[in-house]
Amino acid sequence: MLKIEHLTKKYDQFKAVDDLSLHIERGHIYGFIGHNGAGKTTTLKAVAGIMPFDEGEIIIDGKSMKTHALECKKIMAYIPDNPDLYEYLTGIQYLNFIADVYQVSKEEREKRISQYGDMFDLTSDLAQPISAYSHGMKQKLAIISAFIHQPQLILMDEPFVGLDPKASHLLKQIMRDHCDRGGAIFFSTHVLEVAEKLCDRIAIIKQGKLIVSGKTQDVIGDESLEDVFLELEDDDNVNDAH
Numbered sequence: 001m002l003k004i005e006h007l008t009k010k011y012d013q014f015k016a017v018d019d020l021s022l023h024i025e026r027g028h029i030y031g032f033i034g035h036n037g038a039g040k041t042t043t044l045k046a047v048a049g050i051m052p053f054d055e056g057e058i059i060i061d062g063k064s065m066k067t068h069a070l071e072c073k074k075i076m077a078y079i080p081d082n083p084d085l086y087e088y089l090t091g092i093q094y095l096n097f098i099a100d101v102y103q104v105s106k107e108e109r110e111k112r113i114s115q116y117g118d119m120f121d122l123t124s125d126l127a128q129p130i131s132a133y134s135h136g137m138k139q140k141l142a143i144i145s146a147f148i149h150q151p152q153l154i155l156m157d158e159p160f161v162g163l164d165p166k167a168s169h170l171l172k173q174i175m176r177d178h179c180d181r182g183g184a185i186f187f188s189t190h191v192l193e194v195a196e197k198l199c200d201r202i203a204i205i206k207q208g209k210l211i212v213s214g215k216t217q218d219v220i221g222d223e224s225l226e227d228v229f230l231e232l233e234d235d236d237n238v239n240d241a242h
């Protein structure tokens with residue numbers, strides 16, 4: 001579904017992402033773990049097609065983001081870490097705008113807005129302007145807007161931040177359902193307990209370089225993800241730990 005091949009992104013001379021390669025298959029929830037400033041957001045933005053990169057390739061469903069950006073973007077959704085939505089729109093106007101962009105039929109959008117709006121307890125707030133939403137409400141709206149067009153690939157940057165426990169639980173469920181139906185999810189998180197339970201695959205990056213990736217069980221072995229992460233963070237020779 002998604003192939004990141006030798007991705008390198010520099011800010012001036014600083015390599016924020018350094019020769020990163022990852023493959024994300026359909027059916028998999030893929031967690032992306034790393035310290036603050038490791039390069040997760042930069043990678044996700046490059047995959048979303050909103051951040052140009054210096055070297056490498058991003059292939060989505062067999063098409064290159066460099067040469068077929070529109071085709072790539074049509075089948076994916078990106079939920080940024082800070083849901084900066086159009087503040088002057090109401091929630092429902094925003095969802096209809098996204099549904100228009102992705103050409104979702106009237107019938108389908110009404111069904112999904114009602115389904116996800118009720119699920120996330122947001123239906124009664126959809127008539128309010130987004131400027132009146134809390135961070136968590138904006139996050140819920142961003143999540144609904146992603147699922148409304150049924151993308152094949154969903155990219156999420158810290159999706160659990162700001163969500164209440166019920167919404168977090170629901171999000172985990174719909175992420176699993178999405179992948180069980182043949183979609184794929186690539187998301188960053190600092191919540192290692194969630195990643196450990198939810199993810200089929202995990203990648204850990206440090207200072208822009210991939211240090212380990214694979215099946216969650218293979219990555220953590222008999223330890224917890226937290227223990228593995230902290231050990232790798234302390235290890236100065238991690239570049240050899242593939």
Ligand SMILES: Nc1ncnc2c1ncn2[C@@H]1O[C@H](COP(=O)(O)OP(=O)(O)OP(=O)(O)O)[C@@H](O)[C@H]1O
Pocket residue numbers: 011016034035036037038039040041042043
């Ligand atoms: N626009 C920018 N200009 C210059 N440097 C940047 C820019 N954006 C990010 N960086 C740097 O690139 C590195 C990677 O940043 P990035 O935001 O990708 O990290 P992250 O893993 O998402 O971190 P966090 O967990 O804190 O969100 C950091 O050192 C950061 O300071």
